[in-house]
Amino acid sequence: MRGLLTGRAGARVRRPPDNTVLVLRDVTKEYANGKQALRDVDLVIPEGDFVFLVGPSGAGKSTLMKLIIRDELASHGEVFLDGEDLARVPRRQVPRIRRKIGTVFQDFKLLPSKTVRENVAFALEVTGTPRRQVGPAVDRVLALVGLSAQASQTPAQLSGGERQRTAIARALVHDPRIIIADEPTGNLDPLISWEIIQLLLRINELGVTVLMATHDADVVTALRKRVVALEDGRVIRDEVGGAYHRED
Amino acid sequence: MRGLLTGRAGARVRRPPDNTVLVLRDVTKEYANGKQALRDVDLVIPEGDFVFLVGPSGAGKSTLMKLIIRDELASHGEVFLDGEDLARVPRRQVPRIRRKIGTVFQDFKLLPSKTVRENVAFALEVTGTPRRQVGPAVDRVLALVGLSAQASQTPAQLSGGERQRTAIARALVHDPRIIIADEPTGNLDPLISWEIIQLLLRINELGVTVLMATHDADVVTALRKRVVALEDGRVIRDEVGGAYHRED
Amino acid sequence: MIRFVGFALGRAWQGFWRNVVMSVAATGTMVLMLLLLSGFWIVQTGLIAGLEFVEQKVQVVADLNDATTAERAAQLVARTAALPEVARVTYVSREEALQRFRDARAAQGEEDLTPYLGSNPLHASLEVTLRNPGQFGQVLEVLRAEPDVIRVKDIQDLVERVLTVTSMLRTAGAVVLVIVGLIVLFIIVNTIRLAVVARAEEIEIMRLVGASDAFIRWPFVFEGALVGLFGAGITLAILFGASEPLARFMFDFFRVLPFRVESIARDVSLLVVGTGVGLGVLGSWLSVRTYLLR
Amino acid sequence: MIRFVGFALGRAWQGFWRNVVMSVAATGTMVLMLLLLSGFWIVQTGLIAGLEFVEQKVQVVADLNDATTAERAAQLVARTAALPEVARVTYVSREEALQRFRDARAAQGEEDLTPYLGSNPLHASLEVTLRNPGQFGQVLEVLRAEPDVIRVKDIQDLVERVLTVTSMLRTAGAVVLVIVGLIVLFIIVNTIRLAVVARAEEIEIMRLVGASDAFIRWPFVFEGALVGLFGAGITLAILFGASEPLARFMFDFFRVLPFRVESIARDVSLLVVGTGVGLGVLGSWLSVRTYLLR
Numbered sequence A, B: 001m002r003g004l005l006t007g008r009a010g011a012r013v014r015r016p017p018d019n020t021v022l023v024l025r026d027v028t029k030e031y032a033n034g035k036q037a038l039r040d041v042d043l044v045i046p047e048g049d050f051v052f053l054v055g056p057s058g059a060g061k062s063t064l065m066k067l068i069i070r071d072e073l074a075s076h077g078e079v080f081l082d083g084e085d086l087a088r089v090p091r092r093q094v095p096r097i098r099r100k101i102g103t104v105f106q107d108f109k110l111l112p113s114k115t116v117r118e119n120v121a122f123a124l125e126v127t128g129t130p131r132r133q134v135g136p137a138v139d140r141v142l143a144l145v146g147l148s149a150q151a152s153q154t155p156a157q158l159s160g161g162e163r164q165r166t167a168i169a170r171a172l173v174h175d176p177r178i179i180i181a182d183e184p185t186g187n188l189d190p191l192i193s194w195e196i197i198q199l200l201l202r203i204n205e206l207g208v209t210v211l212m213a214t215h216d217a218d219v220v221t222a223l224r225k226r227v228v229a230l231e232d233g234r235v236i237r238d239e240v241g242g243a244y245h246r247e248d
Numbered sequence C, D: 001m002i003r004f005v006g007f008a009l010g011r012a013w014q015g016f017w018r019n020v021v022m023s024v025a026a027t028g029t030m031v032l033m034l035l036l037l038s039g040f041w042i043v044q045t046g047l048i049a050g051l052e053f054v055e056q057k058v059q060v061v062a063d064l065n066d067a068t069t070a071e072r073a074a075q076l077v078a079r080t081a082a083l084p085e086v087a088r089v090t091y092v093s094r095e096e097a098l099q100r101f102r103d104a105r106a107a108q109g110e111e112d113l114t115p116y117l118g119s120n121p122l123h124a125s126l127e128v129t130l131r132n133p134g135q136f137g138q139v140l141e142v143l144r145a146e147p148d149v150i151r152v153k154d155i156q157d158l159v160e161r162v163l164t165v166t167s168m169l170r171t172a173g174a175v176v177l178v179i180v181g182l183i184v185l186f187i188i189v190n191t192i193r194l195a196v197v198a199r200a201e202e203i204e205i206m207r208l209v210g211a212s213d214a215f216i217r218w219p220f221v222f223e224g225a226l227v228g229l230f231g232a233g234i235t236l237a238i239l240f241g242a243s244e245p246l247a248r249f250m251f252d253f254f255r256v257l258p259f260r261v262e263s264i265a266r267d268v269s270l271l272v273v274g275t276g277v278g279l280g281v282l283g284s285w286l287s288v289r290t291y292l293l294r
């Protein structure tokens, strides 16, 4: 899959299973206004895992993701990404860390003045990818999410679902080590939701770790992957092969 | 409900059932780039109806809603809102039309620099509501959507679901004649989704027409309300008491 | 109506403070541009006053017959002063003329020539100051017709040169003022447009929730006026703070002030406040228009 | 590295054209501000040239004994001209002096007084032009020590007044130029800042997808440079288009051009291009910084 996305040949060798991509140790996040969005969260995600992050609105799912891309820093505790303590990473190194992560934001974060193709290419261009590699990589991910026909439309000319898929394409184009998706199917119809999930599963099978926050009970329950449930900032459940709701 | 929202006493008298809020007659919408988002759509929504608008991504649901708030004009055919032909309404009268509609946008459209309370109050203030009526009305809708505690946070400090609820509060605060909600539960967890739906049902019971685009099959199938299904810009199904998917 | 104005003013005030960076930038630009404009205007006013001063120096001089009696000279002075084109007439006696010649040589550091003159060769004369130096022709004719006048100094050439120079300076001053005015207009409207563009989203939402054009436009217009008012206030504070030392400097420099500070203070205040508020309003109006015309 | 520069340039070019309203506004502001700055600079240059011209007019005049022979006078001229402070010496004979007096009276439209003079009362003189009008003291002493010199006109007062006026004008010119420079700086940096603020979202996305600071900053910096370059180009085109008629106007006005157009063309070009590009770069750099420092 990684090779497929960038045109490089050969799949990546899987690291030994004890290799962890993400470790949160006793993490608490308190916002400036005093709101504790995360409390004493411990979480270990080994390479190659597929993890659903569930929980009611306001539970702290997006906050957890912001900590991972170092958009926010933990108030207490440590966050390790690929073995590096994010609190210790100097500011100049942050972009390098972020390039290991493909992020699908809840609010898309597309540039309204750029076309779909340009929005996706943007993520490669601004991180210094050689121009001749950009085109093919973008075409491939656009085909993958089914947006080849809309490639030259701007976000304002897209349906909500198409915007979501554009955001997913942009997260994928970077050939990331871990994909963090914040409710990527929130505005999609069930059919396309399933397609996107299938896509993420395929990517995952090729060794890319996936962490996906979602409210889609059907999907979570059907797939029986690892489920981490947050409530009020605390991890209240972390079971492999779990359902959306507690089952005991 | 209308009285409840604005603090006015007495519920509105229901009009006779043959009174239609919305009529689309043979509507086609072709965008400037040649894309036909709606084709020959006929739709009549009587006052007090609760209508689910379903269909795959890109089917034209949002386009239909844009026609109703006159954000776009039909390329062909006529759209009547409350008996007025929107194509004939002079530009100066458009704001008056829009005030009859409460709109929940798919991408929230909240102002990042304003707090939740201010974002909701904004809709009243800019339409000339006397200042002393604004405060109580805002407090009421915020309580209704369960955001009283977050009233003084800005959208950046909210979870996705909280943002969605803010947008719904803003649509409600105007005491509208018809509520148009474009996937209002897209990013909400099942519990809050159900709360929002219950809320819309209650509002509907008090005589406000509701048109809601959604991908939430559970909700649509469970409620057995009127379902209008779009596909590729055409109405392929319009049944009262329908399910999300075709059932024959 | 009052509610509407109150609402628009309140929103304008909020808008101004909510977006402090933009507002400070716009106000700063406003101040600098108003300083530029009023600076030029003051220079231009001073220039015009100076030019009038120069023009007043143009005089028609008529030498009188040495035989003219004091009484006849006085009558001549009265007759000349009664002419409508004449502002003032001065009689210079023969002795005074000699003394002036002596003084002029001394002032130039040259040797006194009067000892070498056998007798007083100079004539008594009338110095006629005109209301408008361009109208010297008629006065010249009337004086030439007087029997006691032996010679009228021909000032045609001098008058023409002075008038050419002064009218050139007036034109150049006006042209520069207009150009500066246009620059100020462009820059301020531009700055406010940039500030409004940054709030396109807000306008979009207002349109969609059903705000009428007036409710969208006027808060912005008032906000523009606010920027203009603040800018004008700061500009005036700077100008009046600087006026005292500047006036002293100019006095040291020209030995005479071409105008009184108080007399132009009112004009400058009107100019600055009017331009500031006017341009602020215009800029907002034009900028918001773009978003309403859809 | 080359790829990076290529990327940044390409993005800058795109950014410029994608946001045409902003870019045109920024470029227009740039042009007007550069015109203002270069206009002031040209006036300042002209002023300095004009002041030097005036200063050159200050002369030391020494009257000679009427008994001085032509030969001794010539020696005296040679001796004086050899002094290091002296730029030029002119000998004016008694006849010339009389003729000058006659001409001066005629030019003023006054009666010729020479017929009334018994003999020529005027002396021959040396007119000494100094290299630097401040250094008149030594020349004065040397001339006073000469036996043939009967009187040296005291120019202390004149020199002081001229020097005060010229140094005042020089200071005022420099002050105005600095103030205008600061205005230009503020306005341009401000305009570019507003244009960058309008693209805060783009910068935010770049940060989140992992673009390094350099990749975020340099396209904006190049875009600022582009605005500066375009602005400077347009400004120079306007200046050179206007230089011909302006030079003619100035010539008509002053009867003499204080400087040659070609000689300042290079300086103006350097000033305009340097200021434009420099401020464009500075403005972008500062504006983007705000977003990176998080």
Ligand SMILES: Nc1ncnc2c1ncn2[C@@H]1O[C@H](COP(=O)(O)OP(=O)(O)OP(=O)(O)O)[C@@H](O)[C@H]1O
Residues within 6 Å of the ligand: A031, A032, A033, A035, A036, A037, A055, A056, A057, A058, A059, A060, A061, A062, A063, A064, A106, B150, B153, B156, B157, B158, B159, B160, B161, B162, B187, B189
């Ligand atoms: N910048 C902030 N400042 C203050 N409070 C914040 C901030 N961001 C989030 N919060 C608060 O933290 C809590 C958790 O927010 P978060 O966005 O992580 O929730 P979530 O689990 O993603 O919810 P949703 O499913 O609705 O997206 C919420 O109550 C929210 O109001």
Ligand SMILES: Nc1ncnc2c1ncn2[C@@H]1O[C@H](COP(=O)(O)OP(=O)(O)OP(=O)(O)O)[C@@H](O)[C@H]1O
Residues within 6 Å of the ligand: A150, A153, A156, A157, A158, A159, A160, A161, A162, A187, A188, A189, B031, B032, B033, B035, B036, B037, B055, B056, B057, B058, B059, B060, B061, B062, B063, B064, B106
């Ligand atoms: N302004 C526009 N210009 C051109 N094409 C547009 C424009 N807006 C929408 N479209 C196209 O029209 C089609 C219908 O879009 P619409 O937003 O109505 O879909 P939707 O049913 O709301 O989908 P979703 O469930 O994903 O929100 C899409 O294919 C979209 O690309």
Ligand SMILES: [Mg+2]
Residues within 6 Å of the ligand: A061, A062, A063, A106, A182, B159, B160, B161
């Ligand atoms: Mg969230």
Ligand SMILES: [Mg+2]
Residues within 6 Å of the ligand: A159, A160, A161, B061, B062, B063, B106, B182
């Ligand atoms: Mg839609």
